Amino acid sequence: MDKFYHVTTYGCQMNVHESEKIAGILSELGYKSCERIEDADIAVFNTCCIRENAENHAFGNIGMLKKLKAAKRDMIIAVGGCLTQQMGKAENLREKFPFVDIIFGTHNLGKLKDYISKKQSDKKAVIEILDDDGKVYEERKALRTSYPNAWVNITYGCNNFCTYCIVPYVRGRERSRRSEDILKECRELIALGYKEITLLGQNVNSYANGTDDLTFPELLNKIASIEGKFRLRFMTSHPKDFSEELVKVIAVNPKICKCVHLPVQSGSDSVLKAMNRRYTSAEYLKKVEVLKKYVPDCAITTDLIVGFPNETDEDFNATLNLVKTVGFSSAFSFVYSKRDGTVAAKMDGQVPTAVSKARIMELIALVNAQTRAQSEKYVGKTVEVLCEDYDAKKGLYLGRDEYGRMAYFKSEKDVTGEFLNIFVESANGISLTGKIV
Ligand code: 5AD
Protein backbone atom coordinates (compact mmCIF):
# COMPACT_ATOMS: atom_id res chain seq x y z
CA MET A 1 0.00 0.00 0.00
CA ASP A 2 1.24 3.52 -0.79
CA LYS A 3 2.49 5.66 2.06
CA PHE A 4 2.18 9.44 1.90
CA TYR A 5 4.00 12.47 3.29
CA HIS A 6 3.03 16.09 3.69
CA VAL A 7 5.49 18.88 4.48
CA THR A 8 4.31 22.28 5.73
CA THR A 9 6.86 25.07 5.29
CA TYR A 10 7.05 28.36 7.18
CA GLY A 11 9.41 31.25 6.50
CA CYS A 12 12.00 31.97 3.90
CA GLN A 13 13.42 30.44 0.70
CA MET A 14 16.05 28.74 2.79
CA ASN A 15 13.26 26.78 4.46
CA VAL A 16 11.50 26.11 1.17
CA HIS A 17 14.68 24.42 -0.04
CA GLU A 18 15.17 22.60 3.26
CA SER A 19 11.65 21.20 2.84
CA GLU A 20 12.74 19.91 -0.56
CA LYS A 21 15.53 18.07 1.26
CA ILE A 22 13.04 16.67 3.79
CA ALA A 23 10.88 15.53 0.85
CA GLY A 24 14.01 13.89 -0.63
CA ILE A 25 14.57 11.91 2.57
CA LEU A 26 10.92 10.84 2.76
CA SER A 27 10.77 9.78 -0.87
CA GLU A 28 13.90 7.65 -0.35
CA LEU A 29 11.93 5.92 2.41
CA GLY A 30 9.19 5.14 -0.11
CA TYR A 31 6.71 7.87 0.83
CA LYS A 32 4.85 9.77 -1.87
CA SER A 33 3.76 13.38 -1.64
CA CYS A 34 0.08 14.21 -0.94
CA GLU A 35 -1.84 17.49 -1.13
CA ARG A 36 -3.95 17.15 2.02
CA ILE A 37 -2.41 16.69 5.44
CA GLU A 38 -5.36 14.41 6.36
CA ASP A 39 -4.08 11.83 3.86
CA ALA A 40 -0.51 11.81 5.18
CA ASP A 41 1.14 8.92 7.00
CA ILE A 42 3.86 11.31 8.00
CA ALA A 43 3.36 15.06 8.42
CA VAL A 44 6.41 17.26 8.83
CA PHE A 45 6.30 20.88 9.97
CA ASN A 46 9.37 22.82 8.88
CA THR A 47 9.10 25.82 11.18
CA CYS A 48 10.47 29.36 11.30
CA CYS A 49 10.97 31.65 14.29
CA ILE A 50 12.25 34.81 12.65
CA ARG A 51 9.10 36.73 13.62
CA GLU A 52 6.40 36.01 16.17
CA ASN A 53 3.65 35.55 13.57
CA ALA A 54 5.58 32.75 11.80
CA GLU A 55 5.96 31.04 15.16
CA ASN A 56 2.28 31.45 16.10
CA HIS A 57 1.24 30.18 12.70
CA ALA A 58 3.23 26.94 13.18
CA PHE A 59 2.00 26.44 16.75
CA GLY A 60 -1.59 26.92 15.56
CA ASN A 61 -1.27 24.44 12.69
CA ILE A 62 0.41 21.76 14.82
CA GLY A 63 -2.29 22.15 17.47
CA MET A 64 -4.95 21.50 14.86
CA LEU A 65 -3.54 18.00 14.26
CA LYS A 66 -4.53 16.71 17.70
CA LYS A 67 -7.88 15.37 16.53
CA LEU A 68 -6.46 13.88 13.34
CA LYS A 69 -3.73 12.09 15.29
CA ALA A 70 -6.30 10.70 17.76
CA ALA A 71 -8.25 9.23 14.83
CA LYS A 72 -5.13 8.06 12.97
CA ARG A 73 -2.82 6.70 15.65
CA ASP A 74 -0.12 5.42 13.29
CA MET A 75 0.37 8.77 11.67
CA ILE A 76 3.80 10.25 12.44
CA ILE A 77 4.00 13.94 13.22
CA ALA A 78 7.45 15.51 13.05
CA VAL A 79 8.42 19.10 13.82
CA GLY A 80 11.75 20.57 12.74
CA GLY A 81 13.35 23.84 11.68
CA CYS A 82 14.32 27.08 13.38
CA LEU A 83 11.59 27.09 16.00
CA THR A 84 12.61 23.79 17.61
CA GLN A 85 16.23 24.93 17.62
CA GLN A 86 15.39 27.98 19.74
CA MET A 87 16.26 27.66 23.44
CA GLY A 88 13.51 25.86 25.36
CA LYS A 89 11.11 25.66 22.39
CA ALA A 90 11.43 21.88 21.85
CA GLU A 91 10.40 21.26 25.48
CA ASN A 92 7.65 23.81 25.06
CA LEU A 93 6.33 22.00 21.99
CA ARG A 94 6.51 18.65 23.75
CA GLU A 95 4.47 19.92 26.70
CA LYS A 96 1.89 21.66 24.55
CA PHE A 97 1.59 18.92 21.95
CA PRO A 98 2.38 15.53 23.54
CA PHE A 99 1.05 13.84 20.38
CA VAL A 100 4.04 15.04 18.32
CA ASP A 101 6.30 12.04 17.57
CA ILE A 102 9.57 13.56 16.37
CA ILE A 103 11.20 16.87 17.19
CA PHE A 104 14.46 17.74 15.46
CA GLY A 105 16.49 20.94 14.96
CA THR A 106 18.23 22.72 12.11
CA HIS A 107 21.48 20.78 12.50
CA ASN A 108 20.14 17.22 12.31
CA LEU A 109 17.91 17.15 9.26
CA GLY A 110 20.10 14.34 7.88
CA LYS A 111 19.11 12.13 10.82
CA LEU A 112 15.38 12.30 10.10
CA LYS A 113 15.50 8.84 8.52
CA ASP A 114 16.92 7.35 11.75
CA TYR A 115 14.35 9.17 13.86
CA ILE A 116 11.49 7.77 11.80
CA SER A 117 12.73 4.18 12.09
CA LYS A 118 13.41 4.68 15.81
CA LYS A 119 9.87 5.96 16.32
CA GLN A 120 8.46 3.04 14.34
CA SER A 121 10.44 0.41 16.28
CA ASP A 122 10.36 1.86 19.83
CA LYS A 123 6.91 3.52 19.61
CA LYS A 124 8.30 6.36 21.69
CA ALA A 125 8.69 10.03 20.84
CA VAL A 126 12.12 11.01 19.53
CA ILE A 127 13.44 14.42 20.47
CA GLU A 128 16.90 15.53 19.45
CA ILE A 129 18.20 19.06 19.06
CA LEU A 130 21.90 19.22 18.27
CA ASP A 131 24.30 22.15 18.51
CA ASP A 132 25.96 23.47 15.39
CA ASP A 133 29.06 21.33 14.74
CA GLY A 134 30.41 23.77 12.16
CA LYS A 135 30.21 21.19 9.38
CA VAL A 136 28.55 21.16 5.99
CA TYR A 137 26.77 17.94 5.05
CA GLU A 138 26.66 17.13 1.36
CA GLU A 139 24.62 13.94 1.36
CA ARG A 140 21.10 15.38 1.43
CA LYS A 141 19.42 15.05 -1.93
CA ALA A 142 16.57 17.46 -2.51
CA LEU A 143 13.31 16.48 -4.17
CA ARG A 144 12.92 19.73 -6.07
CA THR A 145 9.47 21.23 -6.45
CA SER A 146 10.20 24.62 -7.98
CA TYR A 147 11.17 23.77 -11.58
CA PRO A 148 12.38 25.66 -13.62
CA ASN A 149 14.13 27.27 -10.66
CA ALA A 150 16.50 25.35 -8.43
CA TRP A 151 17.69 26.58 -5.04
CA VAL A 152 21.31 25.89 -4.21
CA ASN A 153 22.77 26.54 -0.75
CA ILE A 154 26.21 28.08 -0.77
CA THR A 155 26.51 29.06 2.89
CA TYR A 156 24.71 28.04 6.07
CA GLY A 157 24.37 30.06 9.27
CA CYS A 158 25.24 33.66 9.99
CA ASN A 159 27.95 35.53 11.90
CA ASN A 160 26.43 38.98 11.80
CA PHE A 161 24.34 39.13 14.94
CA CYS A 162 22.05 41.95 13.92
CA THR A 163 20.57 42.78 17.30
CA TYR A 164 16.94 42.00 16.34
CA CYS A 165 17.66 38.67 14.65
CA ILE A 166 17.38 35.13 15.96
CA VAL A 167 19.00 33.49 12.92
CA PRO A 168 22.59 33.29 14.23
CA TYR A 169 21.28 31.54 17.36
CA VAL A 170 19.23 28.92 15.53
CA ARG A 171 21.30 28.42 12.38
CA GLY A 172 24.76 28.54 13.93
CA ARG A 173 27.98 30.08 12.65
CA GLU A 174 28.49 30.79 8.99
CA ARG A 175 30.04 27.95 7.01
CA SER A 176 30.42 27.58 3.26
CA ARG A 177 30.07 24.63 0.96
CA ARG A 178 33.13 23.81 -1.14
CA SER A 179 32.95 25.54 -4.52
CA GLU A 180 33.55 22.25 -6.36
CA ASP A 181 30.44 20.75 -4.71
CA ILE A 182 28.38 23.81 -5.61
CA LEU A 183 29.65 23.80 -9.21
CA LYS A 184 28.97 20.08 -9.55
CA GLU A 185 25.40 20.57 -8.30
CA CYS A 186 24.85 23.52 -10.68
CA ARG A 187 26.22 21.57 -13.68
CA GLU A 188 23.90 18.67 -12.87
CA LEU A 189 20.91 20.99 -12.53
CA ILE A 190 21.56 22.65 -15.88
CA ALA A 191 22.03 19.23 -17.50
CA LEU A 192 18.67 18.19 -16.01
CA GLY A 193 17.01 21.17 -17.69
CA TYR A 194 16.71 23.69 -14.85
CA LYS A 195 16.64 27.21 -16.29
CA GLU A 196 17.30 29.30 -13.22
CA ILE A 197 19.59 28.78 -10.25
CA THR A 198 19.20 30.81 -7.08
CA LEU A 199 22.18 30.67 -4.74
CA LEU A 200 21.16 30.83 -1.10
CA GLY A 201 22.93 32.09 1.99
CA GLN A 202 22.20 34.50 4.84
CA ASN A 203 25.07 36.62 3.55
CA VAL A 204 26.29 35.31 0.20
CA ASN A 205 28.94 38.03 -0.07
CA SER A 206 31.00 36.55 2.72
CA TYR A 207 31.07 33.17 0.93
CA ALA A 208 34.22 31.18 1.88
CA ASN A 209 35.64 34.07 3.92
CA GLY A 210 38.77 33.02 5.74
CA THR A 211 39.37 29.99 3.49
CA ASP A 212 41.41 29.44 0.34
CA ASP A 213 38.29 28.70 -1.73
CA LEU A 214 36.86 31.04 -4.39
CA THR A 215 35.41 34.42 -3.43
CA PHE A 216 31.71 34.99 -4.11
CA PRO A 217 32.29 36.99 -7.33
CA GLU A 218 34.68 34.26 -8.55
CA LEU A 219 32.10 31.59 -7.74
CA LEU A 220 29.40 33.52 -9.64
CA ASN A 221 31.70 33.87 -12.64
CA LYS A 222 32.42 30.14 -12.68
CA ILE A 223 28.76 29.16 -12.41
CA ALA A 224 27.82 31.68 -15.11
CA SER A 225 30.38 30.10 -17.43
CA ILE A 226 28.55 26.73 -17.43
CA GLU A 227 27.27 26.07 -20.97
CA GLY A 228 23.56 26.53 -21.73
CA LYS A 229 20.87 29.15 -21.42
CA PHE A 230 19.96 29.76 -17.81
CA ARG A 231 19.65 32.54 -15.26
CA LEU A 232 21.61 32.98 -12.09
CA ARG A 233 20.28 34.74 -8.99
CA PHE A 234 21.50 34.99 -5.43
CA MET A 235 20.22 36.04 -2.04
CA THR A 236 20.82 37.57 0.47
CA SER A 237 23.52 40.24 0.19
CA HIS A 238 24.56 42.05 3.34
CA PRO A 239 25.30 45.66 2.30
CA LYS A 240 28.49 45.81 4.37
CA ASP A 241 30.06 43.06 2.22
CA PHE A 242 28.55 44.05 -1.12
CA SER A 243 31.64 44.84 -3.19
CA GLU A 244 32.49 46.70 -6.39
CA GLU A 245 34.11 43.48 -7.64
CA LEU A 246 30.71 41.77 -7.36
CA VAL A 247 28.97 44.64 -9.16
CA LYS A 248 31.42 44.34 -12.06
CA VAL A 249 30.74 40.62 -12.33
CA ILE A 250 26.98 41.29 -12.50
CA ALA A 251 27.57 43.96 -15.15
CA VAL A 252 29.48 41.75 -17.58
CA ASN A 253 27.69 38.41 -17.18
CA PRO A 254 24.40 38.24 -19.09
CA LYS A 255 23.37 35.10 -17.20
CA ILE A 256 23.44 36.90 -13.85
CA CYS A 257 20.10 38.62 -13.34
CA LYS A 258 20.20 42.37 -12.93
CA CYS A 259 18.30 42.16 -9.70
CA VAL A 260 19.89 42.47 -6.29
CA HIS A 261 18.26 41.93 -2.92
CA LEU A 262 20.07 44.33 -0.61
CA PRO A 263 18.28 44.59 2.76
CA VAL A 264 18.74 48.04 4.28
CA GLN A 265 16.37 47.55 7.28
CA SER A 266 16.29 51.26 8.17
CA GLY A 267 17.28 54.65 6.78
CA SER A 268 18.23 56.06 10.18
CA ASP A 269 21.88 55.93 11.26
CA SER A 270 21.07 55.65 14.96
CA VAL A 271 18.67 52.75 14.30
CA LEU A 272 21.19 51.06 11.99
CA LYS A 273 23.81 51.37 14.73
CA ALA A 274 21.46 49.94 17.36
CA MET A 275 20.68 47.12 14.93
CA ASN A 276 24.43 46.41 14.58
CA ARG A 277 24.16 46.57 10.81
CA ARG A 278 27.66 48.05 10.47
CA TYR A 279 26.88 50.60 7.74
CA THR A 280 25.39 54.07 7.69
CA SER A 281 22.63 55.19 5.34
CA ALA A 282 25.27 57.18 3.37
CA GLU A 283 27.42 54.05 3.00
CA TYR A 284 24.40 52.09 1.81
CA LEU A 285 23.55 54.80 -0.73
CA LYS A 286 27.15 54.80 -1.95
CA LYS A 287 26.90 51.04 -2.66
CA VAL A 288 23.67 51.67 -4.56
CA GLU A 289 25.37 54.43 -6.54
CA VAL A 290 28.21 52.09 -7.55
CA LEU A 291 25.70 49.40 -8.51
CA LYS A 292 23.72 51.87 -10.63
CA LYS A 293 26.94 53.15 -12.25
CA TYR A 294 27.95 49.72 -13.57
CA VAL A 295 24.46 48.21 -13.95
CA PRO A 296 22.23 51.23 -14.65
CA ASP A 297 19.01 49.27 -15.06
CA CYS A 298 19.57 46.96 -12.06
CA ALA A 299 16.47 46.27 -9.97
CA ILE A 300 17.12 46.65 -6.27
CA THR A 301 14.88 45.05 -3.67
CA THR A 302 15.15 45.28 0.07
CA ASP A 303 13.90 44.36 3.55
CA LEU A 304 12.69 47.05 5.94
CA ILE A 305 11.85 46.95 9.62
CA VAL A 306 9.68 49.53 11.40
CA GLY A 307 9.21 49.88 15.13
CA PHE A 308 12.70 48.84 16.20
CA PRO A 309 13.20 49.91 19.87
CA ASN A 310 13.44 53.69 20.24
CA GLU A 311 12.63 54.37 16.57
CA THR A 312 11.36 57.97 16.46
CA ASP A 313 9.23 59.69 13.83
CA GLU A 314 12.43 61.27 12.56
CA ASP A 315 14.09 57.85 12.22
CA PHE A 316 11.07 56.53 10.38
CA ASN A 317 11.09 59.54 8.05
CA ALA A 318 14.72 58.77 7.26
CA THR A 319 13.58 55.29 6.15
CA LEU A 320 10.87 56.81 3.94
CA ASN A 321 13.43 59.18 2.41
CA LEU A 322 15.90 56.40 1.73
CA VAL A 323 13.18 54.34 0.04
CA LYS A 324 12.41 57.33 -2.20
CA THR A 325 16.09 57.95 -2.98
CA VAL A 326 16.88 54.37 -3.98
CA GLY A 327 13.61 53.67 -5.82
CA PHE A 328 13.40 50.00 -4.81
CA SER A 329 11.57 47.87 -7.32
CA SER A 330 9.92 46.05 -4.42
CA ALA A 331 10.46 45.59 -0.70
CA PHE A 332 9.47 43.35 2.18
CA SER A 333 8.36 45.52 5.08
CA PHE A 334 8.15 44.08 8.58
CA VAL A 335 7.06 45.28 11.98
CA TYR A 336 9.86 44.63 14.47
CA SER A 337 9.20 41.44 16.38
CA LYS A 338 10.85 40.93 19.74
CA ARG A 339 12.81 37.66 19.75
CA ASP A 340 13.87 36.24 23.11
CA GLY A 341 17.60 35.76 23.42
CA THR A 342 18.54 38.60 21.04
CA VAL A 343 20.25 41.81 22.18
CA ALA A 344 17.32 44.00 21.06
CA ALA A 345 14.87 42.04 23.21
CA LYS A 346 16.58 43.53 26.26
CA MET A 347 16.42 47.11 24.97
CA ASP A 348 14.15 49.67 26.58
CA GLY A 349 11.96 51.84 24.41
CA GLN A 350 9.74 49.28 22.70
CA VAL A 351 7.57 51.16 20.19
CA PRO A 352 3.79 50.97 20.83
CA THR A 353 1.98 48.59 18.46
CA ALA A 354 -0.34 51.34 17.17
CA VAL A 355 2.67 53.45 16.17
CA SER A 356 4.38 50.53 14.39
CA LYS A 357 1.15 49.69 12.60
CA ALA A 358 0.69 53.25 11.33
CA ARG A 359 4.32 53.32 10.18
CA ILE A 360 4.15 50.04 8.32
CA MET A 361 0.97 51.12 6.51
CA GLU A 362 2.66 54.33 5.37
CA LEU A 363 5.79 52.46 4.31
CA ILE A 364 3.88 49.80 2.39
CA ALA A 365 1.85 52.49 0.62
CA LEU A 366 5.05 54.23 -0.48
CA VAL A 367 6.75 51.01 -1.64
CA ASN A 368 3.62 49.92 -3.53
CA ALA A 369 3.33 53.28 -5.26
CA GLN A 370 6.94 52.97 -6.43
CA THR A 371 6.44 49.40 -7.59
CA ARG A 372 3.28 50.40 -9.48
CA ALA A 373 5.02 53.34 -11.17
CA GLN A 374 7.86 51.05 -12.30
CA SER A 375 5.43 48.44 -13.61
CA GLU A 376 3.63 51.07 -15.66
CA LYS A 377 6.84 51.87 -17.53
CA TYR A 378 6.73 48.34 -18.95
CA VAL A 379 3.47 48.87 -20.85
CA GLY A 380 4.04 48.75 -24.61
CA LYS A 381 7.44 47.07 -24.24
CA THR A 382 8.50 43.48 -24.89
CA VAL A 383 10.24 41.58 -22.09
CA GLU A 384 11.85 38.17 -21.97
CA VAL A 385 10.37 36.04 -19.22
CA LEU A 386 11.08 32.57 -17.95
CA CYS A 387 7.72 30.83 -17.59
CA GLU A 388 7.48 29.45 -14.04
CA ASP A 389 3.99 28.16 -13.55
CA TYR A 390 0.34 28.05 -14.52
CA ASP A 391 -2.15 30.00 -12.43
CA ALA A 392 -5.27 27.85 -12.57
CA LYS A 393 -7.46 30.55 -10.97
CA LYS A 394 -6.53 33.11 -13.62
CA GLY A 395 -6.24 30.56 -16.41
CA LEU A 396 -2.92 32.18 -17.32
CA TYR A 397 0.74 31.22 -17.30
CA LEU A 398 3.16 33.34 -15.31
CA GLY A 399 6.77 34.15 -15.85
CA ARG A 400 9.38 36.52 -14.50
CA ASP A 401 11.83 38.79 -16.26
CA GLU A 402 15.42 39.07 -15.11
CA TYR A 403 14.52 42.08 -12.94
CA GLY A 404 12.06 39.92 -11.02
CA ARG A 405 8.87 41.45 -12.48
CA MET A 406 6.06 38.94 -12.90
CA ALA A 407 4.05 38.76 -16.12
CA TYR A 408 0.83 36.82 -16.84
CA PHE A 409 -0.04 35.60 -20.32
CA LYS A 410 -2.11 33.04 -22.23
CA SER A 411 -0.74 29.96 -23.90
CA GLU A 412 -2.47 26.99 -25.50
CA LYS A 413 0.38 24.63 -24.65
CA ASP A 414 2.37 24.15 -21.45
CA VAL A 415 5.32 26.55 -21.68
CA THR A 416 6.66 26.11 -18.14
CA GLY A 417 10.46 26.30 -18.24
CA GLU A 418 10.57 28.15 -21.56
CA PHE A 419 12.04 31.59 -22.20
CA LEU A 420 9.41 33.69 -23.99
CA ASN A 421 9.05 37.23 -25.25
CA ILE A 422 5.97 38.91 -23.83
CA PHE A 423 4.47 42.13 -25.17
CA VAL A 424 3.22 43.96 -22.07
CA GLU A 425 -0.34 45.23 -22.48
CA SER A 426 -1.12 46.35 -18.94
CA ALA A 427 0.39 46.75 -15.51
CA ASN A 428 -1.45 45.89 -12.33
CA GLY A 429 0.71 46.91 -9.41
CA ILE A 430 3.37 44.35 -8.84
CA SER A 431 2.65 42.29 -11.96
CA LEU A 432 2.16 42.73 -15.71
CA THR A 433 -0.21 41.20 -18.26
CA GLY A 434 0.66 40.62 -21.87
CA LYS A 435 0.84 38.26 -24.80
CA ILE A 436 3.48 35.99 -26.28
CA VAL A 437 5.12 37.51 -29.36
N1 5AD B 1 11.56 41.46 13.49
C1 5AD B 1 11.17 41.88 12.27
N2 5AD B 1 11.80 41.55 11.14
C2 5AD B 1 12.88 40.75 11.24
N3 5AD B 1 13.70 40.26 10.30
C3 5AD B 1 14.62 39.48 10.91
N4 5AD B 1 14.42 39.46 12.24
C4 5AD B 1 13.33 40.25 12.46
C5 5AD B 1 12.63 40.64 13.62
N5 5AD B 1 13.00 40.24 14.85
C6 5AD B 1 13.57 40.58 8.88
C7 5AD B 1 14.77 41.35 8.36
C8 5AD B 1 15.49 40.35 7.51
C9 5AD B 1 14.35 39.48 7.01
C10 5AD B 1 14.74 38.15 6.51
O1 5AD B 1 13.51 39.36 8.13
O2 5AD B 1 14.27 42.42 7.57
O3 5AD B 1 16.22 40.94 6.46
Ligand code: SF4
Ligand atom coordinates in the same frame (compact mmCIF):
# COMPACT_ATOMS: atom_id res chain seq x y z
FE1 SF4 C 1 19.81 37.94 10.69
FE2 SF4 C 1 21.50 39.97 10.22
FE3 SF4 C 1 22.28 37.41 9.80
FE4 SF4 C 1 20.48 38.53 8.16
S1 SF4 C 1 22.62 39.20 8.42
S2 SF4 C 1 20.37 36.47 9.10
S3 SF4 C 1 19.32 39.84 9.56
S4 SF4 C 1 21.75 38.35 11.78
